[in-house]
Amino acid sequence: MRDDELRPRRHFLKQAGLVTAGLGGLVALNDCRRGRSPAEAKGPAIIKSQRQYQWTMVTTWPRNFPGLGTGANRLAERIQSMSGGQLQISVKAAGERVPALQVFDAVRSGTAELGHGAAYYWKGKLPAAQFFSAVPFGLNAQEMAAWMYHGGALKLWTELYADFGVVPLPCGNTGVQMGGWFKKEIHSAADFQGLIMRMPGLGGEVIRQVGAAAPNIPGGEIFQALDSGAIDATEWVGPYNDLAFGLYKAAPYYYYPGWHEPGTVLELLINKSAWLALPAHLQAIIQGAAQADYNEMLAEFNARNGQALDTLVHARKVQLRRFPSDLLQKLAQISREVLGDMANQDTATRKVYDSFLGFQKTALGWNQIGESAYDQARLLDPAVEALLQSRS
Amino acid sequence: MRDDELRPRRHFLKQAGLVTAGLGGLVALNDCRRGRSPAEAKGPAIIKSQRQYQWTMVTTWPRNFPGLGTGANRLAERIQSMSGGQLQISVKAAGERVPALQVFDAVRSGTAELGHGAAYYWKGKLPAAQFFSAVPFGLNAQEMAAWMYHGGALKLWTELYADFGVVPLPCGNTGVQMGGWFKKEIHSAADFQGLIMRMPGLGGEVIRQVGAAAPNIPGGEIFQALDSGAIDATEWVGPYNDLAFGLYKAAPYYYYPGWHEPGTVLELLINKSAWLALPAHLQAIIQGAAQADYNEMLAEFNARNGQALDTLVHARKVQLRRFPSDLLQKLAQISREVLGDMANQDTATRKVYDSFLGFQKTALGWNQIGESAYDQARLLDPAVEALLQSRS
Numbered sequence: 001m002r003d004d005e006l007r008p009r010r011h012f013l014k015q016a017g018l019v020t021a022g023l024g025g026l027v028a029l030n031d032c033r034r035g036r037s038p039a040e041a042k043g044p045a046i047i048k049s050q051r052q053y054q055w056t057m058v059t060t061w062p063r064n065f066p067g068l069g070t071g072a073n074r075l076a077e078r079i080q081s082m083s084g085g086q087l088q089i090s091v092k093a094a095g096e097r098v099p100a101l102q103v104f105d106a107v108r109s110g111t112a113e114l115g116h117g118a119a120y121y122w123k124g125k126l127p128a129a130q131f132f133s134a135v136p137f138g139l140n141a142q143e144m145a146a147w148m149y150h151g152g153a154l155k156l157w158t159e160l161y162a163d164f165g166v167v168p169l170p171c172g173n174t175g176v177q178m179g180g181w182f183k184k185e186i187h188s189a190a191d192f193q194g195l196i197m198r199m200p201g202l203g204g205e206v207i208r209q210v211g212a213a214a215p216n217i218p219g220g221e222i223f224q225a226l227d228s229g230a231i232d233a234t235e236w237v238g239p240y241n242d243l244a245f246g247l248y249k250a251a252p253y254y255y256y257p258g259w260h261e262p263g264t265v266l267e268l269l270i271n272k273s274a275w276l277a278l279p280a281h282l283q284a285i286i287q288g289a290a291q292a293d294y295n296e297m298l299a300e301f302n303a304r305n306g307q308a309l310d311t312l313v314h315a316r317k318v319q320l321r322r323f324p325s326d327l328l329q330k331l332a333q334i335s336r337e338v339l340g341d342m343a344n345q346d347t348a349t350r351k352v353y354d355s356f357l358g359f360q361k362t363a364l365g366w367n368q369i370g371e372s373a374y375d376q377a378r379l380l381d382p383a384v385e386a387l388l389q390s391r392s
Numbered sequence: 393m394r395d396d397e398l399r400p401r402r403h404f405l406k407q408a409g410l411v412t413a414g415l416g417g418l419v420a421l422n423d424c425r426r427g428r429s430p431a432e433a434k435g436p437a438i439i440k441s442q443r444q445y446q447w448t449m450v451t452t453w454p455r456n457f458p459g460l461g462t463g464a465n466r467l468a469e470r471i472q473s474m475s476g477g478q479l480q481i482s483v484k485a486a487g488e489r490v491p492a493l494q495v496f497d498a499v500r501s502g503t504a505e506l507g508h509g510a511a512y513y514w515k516g517k518l519p520a521a522q523f524f525s526a527v528p529f530g531l532n533a534q535e536m537a538a539w540m541y542h543g544g545a546l547k548l549w550t551e552l553y554a555d556f557g558v559v560p561l562p563c564g565n566t567g568v569q570m571g572g573w574f575k576k577e578i579h580s581a582a583d584f585q586g587l588i589m590r591m592p593g594l595g596g597e598v599i600r601q602v603g604a605a606a607p608n609i610p611g612g613e614i615f616q617a618l619d620s621g622a623i624d625a626t627e628w629v630g631p632y633n634d635l636a637f638g639l640y641k642a643a644p645y646y647y648y649p650g651w652h653e654p655g656t657v658l659e660l661l662i663n664k665s666a667w668l669a670l671p672a673h674l675q676a677i678i679q680g681a682a683q684a685d686y687n688e689m690l691a692e693f694n695a696r697n698g699q700a701l702d703t704l705v706h707a708r709k710v711q712l713r714r715f716p717s718d719l720l721q722k723l724a725q726i727s728r729e730v731l732g733d734m735a736n737q738d739t740a741t742r743k744v745y746d747s748f749l750g751f752q753k754t755a756l757g758w759n760q761i762g763e764s765a766y767d768q769a770r771l772l773d774p775a776v777e778a779l780l781q782s783r784s
Contacts, residue, residue, distance in 0.1 A: 046444060049437045082474060082680055084673030137770045140763060142534065142567070142694055145687055150695035175534070176762045238762070257765040281476030285677070288474055292683035295537055302534055303542035305762065306754035320761065325772055332773035361779055362698035364770075368780070369712065370568045370630070370697065371532060372767045373649040375759060378529045380717055381724035387753055388760070 053087045053282070055274070058107070060100040060117035062220060063093035066244050067237075067304065071172050071266065071297045072116040078289040087282050089114065100218070107269040108164050115269035116171065119157075120201040125164075127342055128349040131356050132157045132168070134264040136202050136335035138356070141173040141263030141298055142371070143363045148265070149291075151359045156352050165272040171290040172266030172297035175305065177258030178242065179323055180235035181226065181251035186323060189330050198222055198234035202338060203260025209334045219245070226250040235260065239308035240301060248318045255321050259331055266297065445479045445674070447666070450499070452492040452509035454612060455485035458636050459629075459696065463564050463658065463689045464508040470681040479674050481506065492610070499661040500556050507661030508563065511549075512593040517556075519734055520741040523748050524549045524560070526653040528594050528727035530748070533565040533655030533690055534763070535755045540657070541683075543751045548744050557664040563682035564658030564689035567697065569650030570634065571715055572627035573618065573643035578715060581722050590614055590626035594730060595652030601726045611637070618642040627652065631700035632693060640710045647713050651723055658689065 057076055061069035076089035094100035097112065104122045107115040119129035131138075132153065139147055147153040148170050157168050180197065193211035204214030217225050217234075225231045227250040234251075236242050238258070248254070268290045275283065312318040323331075343353035378384060449468055453461035468481035486492035489504065496514045499507040511521035523530075524545065531539055539545040540562050549560050572589065585603035596606030609617050609626075617623045619642040626643075628634050630650070640646070660682045667675065704710040715723075735745035770776060 045441045048440050048442050050440050051437050078676070078680055081676035082673055084671070137773065140766065142690060145691040146694035146698075149688055149691040176766045178762075239758070256761040257769045258762075259766065259769055262766050262770070279476070281474055284470070284473035285680075288470055288677075288680050288684045291687050292680045295683050295687040296541055298534065299537040299541040302538035302755070302758065303751075306538075306758035309758050309761070310754060322761075322765065323769075325769075328769045329772040329774075332770065333775070336773065336775055359695075362702060363694070364776065365780055366631070366694065366698035366701050367767060368771075369648040369701070369714075370570075370650075372764070373714065374532060374568045374651065374654050375764045375767070377649045377651055377715075377717075377720045378654070378724065378756075379760075380721040381529065381728065382721075383725070383728060384756065388757055 050086055051279075052085075053278070055087065055089050055113040056092060056097065056111075057089050057114035057116055058092045058097050058103050058112040059115070060094055060103050060121060063096070065093075065219075066241060067174065067297065067301055068172075068241070068266070069093060071293060071300075074296065075116065075171055075268065075289055075293045076114075078292065079285055082285045082289060083282060087278075087285070091116075104164075104166065104269060107271050108166050110271050110273065113271045113274040115166075115267075117267060117269070118264060119168070119267050123201065126160060127345065128160055128352045129157075130202055130342075131349075131352045132160075132170075132265060132267070134201065134203075134261040135339065135356065136206050136260045136262075137332045138262055139360060139363060140367075141175050143359075143367070144173065144263050144265050145170070145294060146363065147356070147359045152355050153352075153359070156355055160348060160352070161269075162272070167270040167272050167275050169268045169270070169287060169290040170265050171268040171293050173294055173301070174237055174241075174261070174264045174266070175298050175301040176238070176263055177235065177261040178238050179255035179258050179260070180233055181242070181247045182233040182253040182255060182321075183251045184232075185253055185321060186255060186327065188324060189327055195233060196231045198225065198231050199260065201260075202335070203235070205338050206260065206331055206334050209338070210330070223247060223250060238301065238305045239312055240304040243308040243312055243316075248312055248316050252319050253321050254312065254318045255323055257323070257328075259323070259328060259335075266294075442478055443671075444477075445670070447479065447481050447505040448484060448489065448503075449481050449506035449508055450484045450489050450495050450504040451507070452486055452495050452513060455488070457485075457611075458633060459566070459689060459693055460564075460633070460658070461485060463685060463692075466688065467508065467563055467660065467681055467685045470684065471677055474677045474681060475674060479670075479677070483508075496556075496558065496661060499663050500558050502663050502665065505663045505666040507558075507659075509659055509661065510656060511560070511659050515593065518552060519737065520552055520744045521549075522594055522734075523741075523744045524552075524562075524657060524659070526593065526595075526656040527731065527748065528598050528652045528654075529724045530654055531752060531755060532759075533567050535751075535759070536565065536655050536657050537562070537686060538755065539748070539751045544747050545744075545751070548747055552740060552744070553661075554664070559662040559664050559667050561660040561662070561679060561682040562657050563660040563685050565686055565693070566629055566653070566656045566658070567690050567693040568630070568655055569627065569653040570630050571647035571650050571652070572625055573634070573639045574625040574645040574647060574713075575643045576624075577645055577713060578647060578719065580716060581719055587625060588623045590617065590623050591652065593652075594727070595627070597730050598652065598723055598726050601730070602722070615639060615642060630693065630697045631704055632696035635700040635704055635708075640704055640708050644711050645713050646704065646710045647715055649715070649720075651715070651720060651727075658686075 059072045063069055073091055076091050080088055098106045103115040103117050106112045119133040122129050161168050189210045192207055195212040197212050197214055198217045199207055199214045200216035207214050222234050223245050226234050343350045451464045455461055465483055468483050471479055471481055490498045495507040495509050498504045511525040514521050553560050581602045584599055587604040589604050589606055590609045591599055591606045592608035599606050614626050615637050618626050735742045
């Protein structure tokens with residue numbers, strides 16, 4: 001194996017506190033002759049010729065970036081572990097094989113069999129792809145998974161990418177993001193007039209409508225731009241990743257909610273020829289590993305965001321602020337108009353938008369009396385109020 | 393294979409619209425000599441002796457029960473597909489091999505290698521297990537996953553079951569449940585006095601404190617008990633499963649939120665000896681399949697609950713009601729006392745409760761400005777208000 005290839009690691013077995021000697025790889029025929037208890041092998045050994053695969057995964061993230069880069073590493077390890085090493089994956093971070101924004105084309109051409117990124121990065125060639133990552137005032141992380149796996153979105157996404165010879169799979173979610181870091185407080189839409197705020201994708205389209213400039217600056221350059229005053233404000237992800245970039249050192253006000261990215265889906269890209277040539281069990285492993293990592297990444301962000309928020313507020317004395325309701329209302333209305341305009345541009349986007357709207361209607365109705373009603377109800381206990389105060 | 397064994401199905405590949413001929417099973421050595429493109433096999437074929445496993449999974453659910461029983465079937469299929477048929481699983485529904493409430497003991501004794509159920513069913517022998525399924529006013533579905541995978545809960549759960557020779561893994565979540573079906577409206581805690589309401593677990597403990605009787609009746613018998621008047625009220629799961637039982641025919645008022653089960657975790661039980669004897673890649677497959685199914689089941693419940701809610705409200709004219717805030721506050725306080733009492737009973741429960749409390753503190757802080765703040769913000773758009781009205 002090459003030096004930079006990830007060796008299979010029993011990450012998840014260690015997580016559960018269980019490690020076994022394991023038999024992966026070549027197994028002596030003698031094994032099948034040893035007596036075994038009923039709880040163990042019940043069938044005969046089968047001799048198989050098993051083709052080995054060595055693939056490359058290019059990503060849009062800095063190497064080992066918390067949550068995102070580490071998520072790509074972990075997904076590659078999962079696939080290697082589950083396949084007993086039959087499918088080995090070498091992970092190349094942004095810039096190591098191709099630049100971040102070349103990941104889609106690299107997978108399309110077969111330069112790499114796999115890509116790990118977010119669909120809104122390809123909006124230039126596929127505007128409709130933005131629905132499969134994040135939509136302002138759209139579906140949250142759980143709802144995106146529901147729309148994907150039981151609402152038809154994955155089928156639409158697969159069709160959208162098919163002409164490009166690329167297969168998509170959801171493989172993570174950041175959970176709800178934060179509304180950004182500002183040097184001055186935001187009281188109304190007027191405060192966006194002339195504001196230079198780093199915000200990519202549809203969120204950027206929306207704030208342009210209220211007079212902001214919305215440059216898209218690569219993650220690694222955001223702090224410098226904010227600190228130097230080249231930009232007045234920025235969003236990035238949430239407490240976990242924002243703390244990692246030290247953005248609090250360059251702007252004091254930390255706004256919520258993250259209206260522009262309520263639950264951003266991460267995508268695994270697969271070169272279609274490579275996918276079709278795989279045996280069925282390896283396809284099942286890739287699909288299952290990606291779906292497991294949707295759960296794992298979201299769990300990690302939820303846990304780490306909570307901890308990072310505590311650090312930001314209590315140790316770094318960051319000032320949390322909520323966007324005013326009338327501003328949020330205005331941004332929501334503009335978002336709806338921006339999405340509607342997009343849908344009018346081509347039939348592919350129209351189809352996806354209609355599916356999204358239909359799903360949103362049902363999802364909102366359920367969310368109101370389900371998750372939202374519960375989240376509010378549990379705050380009624382005065383002891384919980386005290387619990388939240390005691391975090392100071 | 394026996395007739396009742398599930399044959400591997402490419403469920404997930406079909407879901408993504410992709411099916412391939414596949415090479416699973418025995419492969420002729422000739423394959424490795426055929427010329428392949430760079431996108432395909434890059435390495436030599438390896439000859440392996442692969443032991444076959446034929447396991448049994450017993451479940452606590454009726455055969456093919458929506459979401460739950462079908463979830464067990466799907467998990468078994470995933471494992472079979474990912475292992476290329478090396479690990480085959482025969483699923484036995486409640487009563488087919490052992491009764492529902494014997495599932496834990498069946499796995500413990502090795503009668504079955506796998507079990508599919510919920511940890512609160514074993515509260516008699518493991519009171520602390522209740523924390524790993526559902527806690528009144530506790531963590532929601534996303535937070536449970538975060539506590540499990542990045543908050544130490546899975547480690548504690550594994551330790552708890554270790555003495556019984558059983559290994560647990562989270563393998564699903566129902567999402568938030570509903571507060572139940574009532575023949576009369578609930579205005580205050582006084583309306584629980586003398587009420588006979590089917591409610592198992594910790595929820596039942598809580599309503600007993602406000603004077604209700606809380607029998608635990610098996611799912612399949614609930615409708616009859618409610619319709620006949622043997623009970624006055626019941627909870628079951630959420631709109632999807634409640635509609636399946638036709639409970640609306642026996643009681644007109646459908647209350648929310650589901651304070652007693654905010655995000656119930658489903659568990660996969662594994663006989664420890666069987667687990668330790670598995671090769672590493674099959675352990676990784678089981679762990680990954682279970683984690684993928686946590687995501688899948690939750691996605692399914694979210695999608696189907698939304699649709700079923702629409703049916704119940706608009707087609708069946710069910711009357712939705714929200715529990716009064718002061719009642720919820722009282723139930724929350726009682727829940728806290730019940731949990732505290734449990735924790736005082738033994739050190740294992742104390743340890744789990746302390747972990748839960750620590751995690752809850754951070755989770756609530758993040759949820760308030762994260763998911764909750766976002767869910768409320770998106771309702772500010774008047775068009776969304778109109779959207780929700782238009783569902784009538």
